Amino acid sequence: MGRHMLFKTSLHLARHTKDPAYLGKYRRTREFMVCIPSEALVDETDFFGIASGKNLDKFEETGLTPVKSEIIEAPPYIEECPIAIVCRARNLMPIGSHTLIIGEILSILADEDACGKDGIPDISLVRPLLYDSQKKTYYTIGEPAGKAFSSGMKFRRDVYRP
Numbered sequence: 075m076g077r078h079m080l081f082k083t084s085l086h087l088a089r090h091t092k093d094p095a096y097l098g099k100y101r102r103t104r105e106f107m108v109c110i111p112s113e114a115l116v117d118e119t120d121f122f123g124i125a126s127g128k129n130l131d132k133f134e135e136t137g138l139t140p141v142k143s144e145i146i147e148a149p150p151y152i153e154e155c156p157i158a159i160v161c162r163a164r165n166l167m168p169i170g171s172h173t174l175i176i177g178e179i180l181s182i183l184a185d186e187d188a189c190g191k192d193g194i195p196d197i198s199l200v201r202p203l204l205y206d207s208q209k210k211t212y213y214t215i216g217e218p219a220g221k222a223f224s225s226g227m228k229f230r231r232d233v234y235r236p
């Protein structure tokens with residue numbers, strides 16, 4: 075995957091994951107790991123979002139498995155998640171109570187059965203969770219709605235005909 079790809083997220087100042095003591099060794103490399111849970115992991119994902127690592131071990135509580143990659147010097151990824159994205163923080167932008175993090179994608183680890191025949195992760199196989207913050211509800215992805223860079227072509231008109 076290309077090095078120019080970017081990932082963005084925002085973290086609240088109070089998060090344990092932002093604590094200098096926790097970040098410690100990752101501060102130097104500025105690497106972080108983004109794991110994409112599938113719909114089957116909805117309860118575990120929610121728990122990771124509502125419990126703090128300050129007080130308990132989220133892996134122990136949910137039974138998910140942290141795996142330290144042998145090839146990259148990044149925080150562990152979650153074995154049960156079909157996709158893990160290794161990023162390096164490029165920009166940190168304070169926005170009110172949160173910090174917007176722009177990360178360069180260094181590599182993508184994908185389960186074989188989350189990839190199509192071309193070896194590229196396929197969203198219909200990954201079945202990632204989507205979150206609606208207004209409804210405080212998780213959704214799964216639906217059917218493909220249309221082909222990008224082509225379905226809009228039906229509106230193309232020749233406006234000048236001499």
Ligand SMILES: Cc1cc2nc3c(=O)[nH]c(=O)nc-3n(C[C@H](O)[C@H](O)[C@H](O)COP(=O)(O)O)c2cc1C
Nearest residue numbers: 084085086089090091122123124125126127128205
């Ligand atoms: C659905 C959901 C979405 C969340 N989104 C964010 C977010 O975008 N940024 C953030 O800082 N915290 C977010 N949180 C809250 C943190 O996940 C939560 O405070 C968690 O306990 C932090 O864990 P930690 O203390 O181990 O870092 C979200 C929580 C849930 C349940």
